[in-house]
Amino acid sequence: MLAAISVVAIPHIFRQLKPKHVVWSYTVAPVFAFCNAYGTGLTDWSLSSSYGKLAIFIFGSSIGASDGGVVAGLAACGLMMGIVSTASDLIQDFKTGYLTLTSPRSMFVSQVMGTGLGCIISPVVFWIFYKAYDVGLEEGYPAPYAKIYRGIALLGVNGWNQLPKYCLRFCLSFFLLAIAICALKEVAKQRGWWLQDYIPSALGMAVPFFLGSFFTIDMCVGSIVLYIWSKSDPVRAHMFAPAVASGLICGDGIWSLPSSILSLLRIDPPMCMRVFSAETNFQVEEFLYTLRNPAAT
Template sequence: MLDSEASNSQREQQKRDEVFLKDRIPTWFAASGYVGLAAISTATMPLIFPPLKWYLVLCSYVIALALAFCNSYGSGLTDWSLASTYGKIGLFIISSLVGSNGGVLAGLAACGVMMSIVSTAADLMQDFKTGYLTLSSAKSMFVSQLVGTAMGCIIAPLTFWMFWTAFEIGTPDSPYKAPYAVIYREMAILAVEGFSELPKHCLALCCGFFVAALVLNLLRDLIPSKVSRFIPIPMAMAVPFYIGAYFAIDMFVGTVILFVWERVNKKDSEDYAGAVASGLICGDGIWTIPSAILSIFRIDPPICMYFGPSVSS
């Protein structure tokens, strides 16, 4: 019976591979599209943002290739896109290179370019993953992504223009304070003026954890799988530090449920785990609506945790 289930699972995977690879996108098409977009951006971005020179735009597109792969890989592992983090890398690099003569504006513009590339790569990879699981054509998924991107190029500027004309965007007393705009500007200023304003040993800790992540990844790749499976994945460990503990707790509870489910009924867990996980994620997202309504009426949850500075008596 186990052999029959294994053979059925293997046939299903072969069928998915056949359908997904049948309409694969030619490499030359993807490469030519990326080169074309890079050429357009290299020619137009310096006209819109003069401090951002053409060679900096070109460097951003070259660096974004590697970062897009990293973000797609990490998104596949954790189901979370860290495009903003990779955009900050470009922000710090470009702002520090340009310096005080327009470095803030150049860094913010380069950050937007790199975030768009890295985020789109992760979104497209998730679409391909969905297409693979649902036996959909890769070309149809890619065309849908193109149509959605084209619609976004029209809808997003119109939406921004509507908010810009109807409300005061970015002012402290406005409902739309745009706090991230202030945060990113401060980061760009920090990159221009240097790291002397950071807390003590902050940069050393960053370098130490970066090296530790590289070592852990190398160990996972080099040692036998029966031992490497006990080594944590640095990307998965980094997500809770970036977005908070609530996401890590949800993932931990889901992992425990899946672990027990696999021990009780492995076949059902393989067939329905994805659907159950999707339902839980959708339910968590839908709950934001009543949560927002409760916040409007100033109704606090029954349990609340708060961390504040210690007060000496």
């Protein structure tokens, strides 16, 4: 019944998708969902995003740029990921229930209730963020994954010509560099070299390129605190570091909702801190002086 509703409703929301596309998605999605659930049960790693990217390429290239293939590919990606990830999430929940001796029926009922609540909460949260921030901009809400998936959709519709000049060369070069760094780290770990703890993570270096340079300051502060804690009390640091990290992540994530509500209400913070160069700071001081002393102008 829900699939029938989706076949009718989704083409009205995304005009680029036709009912036949939604039917095709619901036809092949169970096969992908089974494969993903099986793989998640074995590895505890969901690959639903990979199936979503596959949907982007298939729908985007088949519909074409002139008929809105970018939007259609992204919509099909969301549809495919929503179907495929549900199965893997259920497997993970059952796995957690098995470890905690929870009834499978209770887990399934909770999953159904959570899915129903998500249909209401998710659009509301999206609307709050969309109205409160400039989504996609560095000074607003960066949304790095949105940029990534949009780039994939453009690539699927327009081909390699859509990429900037030398983009593939840069990608291949840094791909090989990442492999070399990972290989060096593994060799250093196997041979017990003292520099193994100082070889950077390629994934860690890639994160600021998506989220922005401000993210590196947070990671640096956290790494310094964890390093000092590990040196002063290694046992407790090893035991409680994941709990502390989870609390910080959860608190920062929850605060984004009150922050967005304050932005919607146009409530500005009581003060603003900025860091300028010496020359710029001197110019700002001169300007502020003219505001305090109009006669000086």
